[in-house]
Amino acid sequence: MKSAHDIDRPDWVVIPAQLKDGLTVRPLNKRQLKNWSLVLQARRIPWRSEKKGEDVQLLVPVDYFQEALTELNSYEQENRNWPPPPPVSTPLKDNYAVTLWVIITLLVFHHLSYHQLQLFGSQHIDWLTLGNADVSHIRDGQWWRTITALTLHSGPLHLLSNLTFGGFLVLRLCRILGSGVAFFLVLIAGTLGNILNALLQSPSHRSIGASTAVFGALGLLALYNLLRYRSSLWHRWPLPLAAALGLLAMFGVGDENTDIGAHLFGFISGAILAVVFTLLPGDNKTSNRNNLLSGTLALVLIMIAWWLAITS
16 A cells, blocks of 8 residues: 555655554554554645565655654544444343233233123124224224234234244343333334324225234334444444344235235334434333333223223
């Protein structure tokens, strides 16, 4: 590597790796050489590099030596703590039991939803009719359908696919944030996804399934990790988003019965919630107290939604 300046003059001196006058006590590494040469080039200071045995040296004309040291010292001072170290790893929480109970609850409810039941002296309940995400009814004010639809499935295969794919995502999210916070955010992401989907679909559109919430979990994980590593090396933090988009492309588009809009809007809602949650002030967002409150609120929202669905 050589500059465009004249390098045939004999009065060139070595820039010490420690940026102090005197003999070089340690060699330059490749990263230093690249960064320093760019600094010198930007300041229009002639430079050249040459190998000395296995090492490489950076040289400048003797008349530019002090100026080069000043510029390089300023550069090193300004970039002393860059790049910043990766964030401290978040201790993963042991939440397998809670996630397992949620899965069991969905399985039991799926079984009950296909049976005619009478609650509190009411008529037989048609769960699928009362709880599906019927766009026309949602636009008429039945907002609870955006929640109840997340708990319904068209059959065992539909339920199993959501539990298999979603289970890994939600479990990971639970271990990072805690079960209460994670399930609350996933529920809100699924609800927002259904709301956005209802705004754009035709009035005759109907849908059921937890897949909107599952893709909400995918968006939450992707953006949470992206924002968490935004200060790390540039090639590290895009990976969660790229992986999420790949999964969205692979599993978010299926046959004619697949609600692509719900999957996409669920993912977008989860991504937005991840940004909001990350930017919220405070260091105790995932504390045990907040997890308990968030988990309780998620359960209450589901119960209120079904109460309104049954009694309205």
